[in-house]
Amino acid sequence: MINVKTGRLEAIIEADRLGSMRTGAASGIATRYLARKKLSTLGQIGSGGQAAMQIAAIHHAVGIAKVKVFSRTRAKLVEFCNAVSSELNIEVTPADSAQNAIRGADVVNVITRSKTPVMSGEWLEPGQHINAAGSNAIDRQEVDQKSVERCDVITVDARGTAENECGDLAPLVEMKKLTWKDLTEIGDVITAKAAGRTDDQQISLFESQGMGLLDVYVAAEALKIAREQKVGIDLPLG
Numbered sequence: 001m002i003n004v005k006t007g008r009l010e011a012i013i014e015a016d017r018l019g020s021m022r023t024g025a026a027s028g029i030a031t032r033y034l035a036r037k038k039l040s041t042l043g044q045i046g047s048g049g050q051a052a053m054q055i056a057a058i059h060h061a062v063g064i065a066k067v068k069v070f071s072r073t074r075a076k077l078v079e080f081c082n083a084v085s086s087e088l089n090i091e092v093t094p095a096d097s098a099q100n101a102i103r104g105a106d107v108v109n110v111i112t113r114s115k116t117p118v119m120s121g122e123w124l125e126p127g128q129h130i131n132a133a134g135s136n137a138i139d140r141q142e143v144d145q146k147s148v149e150r151c152d153v154i155t156v157d158a159r160g161t162a163e164n165e166c167g168d169l170a171p172l173v174e175m176k177k178l179t180w181k182d183l184t185e186i187g188d189v190i191t192a193k194a195a196g197r198t199d200d201q202q203i204s205l206f207e208s209q210g211m212g213l214l215d216v217y218v219a220a221e222a223l224k225i226a227r228e229q230k231v232g233i234d235l236p237l238g
Helices: 016-034 051-062 074-088 098-102 145-150 159-165 170-174 186-190 212-229
Strands: 041-045 066-070 091-094 107-110 129-132 153-156 204-207
Touching: 016 051, 016 129, 016 153, 016 186, 016 204, 016 212, 041 051, 041 098, 051 066, 051 074, 051 107, 066 074, 066 098, 074 091, 145 170, 153 159, 153 186
Parallel strands: 041 066, 041 107, 066 091, 107 129, 129 204, 153 204
Antiparallel strands: none
């Protein structure tokens, strides 16, 4: 991490966990601003490296108390649910199918690296909010076309990033059912420059491809905390 004013190297920070934190935080904030106010259950598809932080961030942002998770490998899924439940002190249980993970959930997370849809629009229910954070490449597609078409509100990190990386939305743009310029950025919803959800029956979607700027902010905060708590190792650099 380099100080842009002095050019001095301030810190070397391992970014894998920080990347998970900022990806989860984006979903947490999006849920706070786009989901209904009364929330209790989160349904999630995916239990990989980014999955636990998605649940933690949303739990801390809006107070989710119950989580249902589905992934393909049952033994890994059970281990994942037990670990997250213990860490957050909330109910986290394995679902026997992706559809059952979504059924009855107030918030839906899709966090996989799949190139073909793992979620069907036929499963969605009025009022749900969806965070799709795994499709960060134009050749990946976690949610099917029907899912996007059923959404009343579609929000992204940044339109330019979505245009380059969002495989979930690209097919609808190609069919001229959606245009990149019409997408709402989450920052505009937060600052009230654009409307988010206006009705509890609407289905909302946050497509998160991630932005490097978020890594910088998280790293700066981590460095500040490390200095305050006097943790880390001083290196003979800079």
